[in-house]
Amino acid sequence: MSRSATSEVQRLDDNWEVFDRLVRRAQRLARRGRDEPAAVAAMTAATFAWCNPTGVFASGALEGVLAELGTRLPQPAAPATSGAGLSAPGARPRVLHVVTQVYGTGGHTQMLANWLRLDTDREHHVCLTGQGEREVPGKLVSVLPSADALVRLDARHRRLVDRAAALRDLARAHDHVVLHVHPNDVVAGLALAGRFAGRPEVLLVNHADHVFWVGVVAADRVVNLRQSGARLNVERRGIPDARNAFVVRPLQLRERERTRRAARTALGVPEDAVVVASAADTYKYAAAGGETLLDVLLPAVRDVPGAELHVAGPAPDGEWSVLAEQGLGRAWGLLPDVHTFLEAADVYVDSYPFSSLTSMLEAAAMDTPVLTLRPGGDELSVLGADTPELDDDLLVARSGAELAVEVTRLLRDPVARAELGASTGAAVHRSHGDGAWAEAVGKVLDAPPASGPASAPDRAPRRTGELDRRLLLMMANGVGQGLAGTLDTMSDQLSWPRRLETAARLARAGTVRPALLLPAGAARRVRRVLARARR
Secondary structure (H helix, E strand, O other): OOHHHHHHHHHHHHHHHHHHHHHHHHHHHHHOOOHHHHHHHHHHHHHHHHHOOOOOOOOHHHHHHHHHHHHOOOOOOOOOOOOOOOOOOOOOOEEEEEEOOOOOOOHHHHHHHHHHHHOOOOEEEEEEOOOOOOOOOHHHHOOOOOHHHEEEHHHHOOOHHHHHHHHHHHHOOOOEEEEOOOOOOOHHHHHHOOOOOOOOEEEEEOOOOOOOOOOOOOOOEEEEOOHHHHHHHHHHHOOOHHHEEEOOOOOOOOOOOOOHHHHHHHHOOOOOOEEEEEEOOHHHHOOOOOOOHHHHHHHHHHHOOOEEEEEEOOOOOHHHHHHHHOOOEEEOOOOOOOHHHHHOOOEEEOOOOOOOHHHHHHHHOOOOOEEEEOOOOHHHHHHOOOOHHHOOOOEEEOOHHHHHHHHHHHHHOHHHHHHHHHHHHHHHHHHHOOOHHHHHHHHHHHOOOOOOOOOOHHHOOOOOOHHHHHHHHHHOOOOOOHHHHHHHHOHHHOOHHHHHHHHHHHHHOOOOOHHHHOOHHHHHHHHHHHHHHHO
């Protein structure tokens, strides 16, 4: 093993020791009957494992804490009015979508909005467990049947256990519960891990299939968007294959409104340019101990006269400023709508090292060839892009050099671009056009309940192999780094003494967080006052 690999294994081991201490703390608090502090401690442990890879993708001990706390939630007083198939004959089945937070940009919220828009055979409600003071975007509100179809649990309940009790009550009034939650969201695990009267089937959407998450025990079935994610469930989460379901990502197909040349003109890009495009949140392009996507694509763009690289997501400063400075394209920052941006593309390259499937599929739907960088062997496949509808058309490069060669070839060959783009677009329309996706998701929801062995996260192995080491490098640029960073992320849920401890940890690391010196409630009130003043 190389010196760098040995160092990475040591970091994984160090992270594991911190995670183990956090889980043990949650267990101690649960044994003492301190349910809310135990729930916060469990969420802290989950946050740490999500942001700081430890060599595990699931934890039986942590899932056990959530299940134990769930047994102590207050029992609902009213009988179930739906749940477990109790909808009135002829009525549309009711589906409760549980989400941690929704945002104005990004594929996660767009996927939820598309699901609600496309599946018209069911009545959909949305429950937010931790939205905070963020505004719910109009693209989600507009597809809900009424204002009552949106519930913000954290606006009604400060404590995690109270949110879980309220979620359990909501669940009993529905035929299905679909979890779209963040990897560290313990509310659903508290509410749904156990069995109770009127409990509906619970499906968890595996949208974060490459990282640690909680909810293995709460989920009756896991709805996977990719084969690689389903394989990881079996190999590293203790989920039997019989509990894996599949559905492709919901996509709202938008017709092309402009030709490529007209779209480039609308964006202020030379109409005769040959455009390589990519779109994702900034963090999905951050370096992971090696070359970046910018490192790979710049030589290819320089090598082809008239070629330009345009990226939506990253700001136009820092490393991306080279595009504008050298007349090679532009970094556009976050765009509220990337439709015109994608219309302008001749070639689309998926973000790297983190994939962004929604943008890639939207580009493919416009008859644009799509490429992805997926280095390493099959063990690393979950870190790249794969989606069933593009199995035969997605160009997969196993190295940066191979990706540069393929991009250069397509930039130089308009006939090859057109042929591959047409095949790619047809593949997307087969899976998403004419009600195809609604029919597919209906088959998943209407399928008989999963049977056979239950998920067993306590049997999920801990490893420090290539996948774990690569993920460690990829996550190192994100939020929640180290215990101090994790506590900072969790600050709204922490007690005042724990907030002061976090402020001290961060100060020693050179980060000042004055708001942590206040109790959480006072800090929220100050934020609201400042927000009103800015308006």
